[in-house]
Amino acid sequence: MIITVVGLGVIGGSYVQALKGLGHEVYGVDNDTLTLQQAKAEGYIVEGYRDGHNIVAKSDMTIICLYPSLVLDFIASHSFKKGSIVTDVVGIKSYFLEKALTIIDESVEYVSGHPMAGREKKGYAYASKEVFKNANYIVIEHQQNKKEAIEFMCQFVSQLGFKSVKIMSPYAHDEIISFTSQLPHMIAVALMNSDDQKYDTGKYIGDSFRDLTRIANINADLWSELFLNNKDYLLASMERFEEQFDCLKHALKGNDEESLKRMFQESSLRREKLEK
Amino acid sequence: MIITVVGLGVIGGSYVQALKGLGHEVYGVDNDTLTLQQAKAEGYIVEGYRDGHNIVAKSDMTIICLYPSLVLDFIASHSFKKGSIVTDVVGIKSYFLEKALTIIDESVEYVSGHPMAGREKKGYAYASKEVFKNANYIVIEHQQNKKEAIEFMCQFVSQLGFKSVKIMSPYAHDEIISFTSQLPHMIAVALMNSDDQKYDTGKYIGDSFRDLTRIANINADLWSELFLNNKDYLLASMERFEEQFDCLKHALKGNDEESLKRMFQESSLRREKLEK
Known part of the structure; x- marks a missing residue:
């Protein structure tokens, strides 16, 4: 061919x-x-x-x-x-x-x-x-x-x-991709930009911060185009993430150790099953 | 010795x-x-x-x-x-x-x-x-x-x-660690748990999702203890992250391409400088 x-x-x-x-x-x-x-x-x-x-x-x-x-x-x-x-x-x-x-x-x-x-x-x-x-x-x-x-x-x-x-289908693709690819990019950008730069951050990071911000180095033109043209699905994914983040914050604020542990056990289980 | x-x-x-x-x-x-x-x-x-x-x-x-x-x-x-x-x-x-x-x-x-x-x-x-x-x-x-x-x-x-x-000092350590280590773990857990499981997610992920959720497989006992005993700094870091995430959401909602690009350029610059 x-x-x-x-x-x-x-x-x-x-x-x-x-x-x-x-x-x-x-x-x-x-x-x-x-x-x-x-x-x-x-x-x-x-x-x-x-x-x-x-x-x-x-x-x-x-x-x-x-x-x-x-x-x-x-x-x-x-x-x-x-x-x-x-x-x-x-x-x-x-x-x-x-x-x-x-x-x-x-x-x-x-x-x-x-x-x-x-x-x-x-x-x-x-x-x-x-x-x-x-x-x-x-x-x-x-x-x-x-x-x-x-x-x-x-x-x-x-x-x-x-x-x-x-x-x-194109629609199913855009829905799942808003969660598996676009949302992680938004999160990485927000994490990187939320550094108040009080310390020399690079000296106090481990692999977790490195991994979570690797894609914060992002092609601005390409990704703006991708995000804006998949706005509805992406906003829905962002909101689902915010709900979960809020649950964690709420449990932390209320010293609710049991709820924290339950959410950590859930995420561990899901992560282990992810590519099985 | x-x-x-x-x-x-x-x-x-x-x-x-x-x-x-x-x-x-x-x-x-x-x-x-x-x-x-x-x-x-x-x-x-x-x-x-x-x-x-x-x-x-x-x-x-x-x-x-x-x-x-x-x-x-x-x-x-x-x-x-x-x-x-x-x-x-x-x-x-x-x-x-x-x-x-x-x-x-x-x-x-x-x-x-x-x-x-x-x-x-x-x-x-x-x-x-x-x-x-x-x-x-x-x-x-x-x-x-x-x-x-x-x-x-x-x-x-x-x-x-x-x-x-x-x-x-112990205090400076706990402040920067709340951002560079604890916040990324909270984010990873929230991301993993925000999957609505409508699709077989593992088949639609790339390295970005893998990297951002690796630490969602988390030791529940250890990390609850670490988080709850560093609550004030961690909550402050979580709130700074939320503010940035909200800026992105706001720009996306309003089709504000210029603001999106500016935030992507900022995160790219910061990520490049991170370990220099």
């Missing part, structure tokens, strides 16, 4: 690396000539292009690994091979697919996807097929999708190293 | 391992005979005892790695060598030292400490000198401490692999 990956950042770069050895003919499209040269020199792509028009017209699959708004621009300005699969890695789906499906050619099978993997650093230098290893992948099924295309996509990504591949 | 480590769990076990090769004569005290046998077989301790009375009476330093209330029991029921140093690893200090200093013999130099290191799993099997590597250590200085003893303690722990060693 001829596969073109558009945007060789952490995710796109990890795609070309994970695709190696699976028998495909892989091409890359990126703004950065050096990145293309490096991916070619490393043997991950046959050729790299700054302009994707010719190659996506010949590709059986195009994997667009760009920011949401840039994916829409790319779809609108390129003609894909008839019957080919086009996919993306955008972090929320309802508002995005509403737009994407109005501009993509109907002869193309648009199968949106979400590899739940990434790094807090940007760029091809941080790409690796290890990024996908044991990660979760969500295939988004919408009304215009053929059943075979969805099945094909599930098999395709399974070969890239993902541990779990699930099929979901 | 003759050093006895009491309690060979993750922290105590890591102490005996980090002490190896530094020229001391190291002994272990633990309830569990198999743990003592293993530590001896691995060459980390000269001998292990279930009863610590004889060995602590001969030790130049006793490192007590037990739960807070058990440390108090141990101090009350043992006679330490005159002029020797006794230390602990208890996670909060003001209420604890108030009690500890009333029961310890005045001829002993009690230097409380806090290695900001650990694992979410319990027991000697998870101990390793790597636990201390690049971690922060806080030496607690109280009114009865000799200056030389504090200086000695700083040098002593520096040799164990800690990256930073800071001296603080």
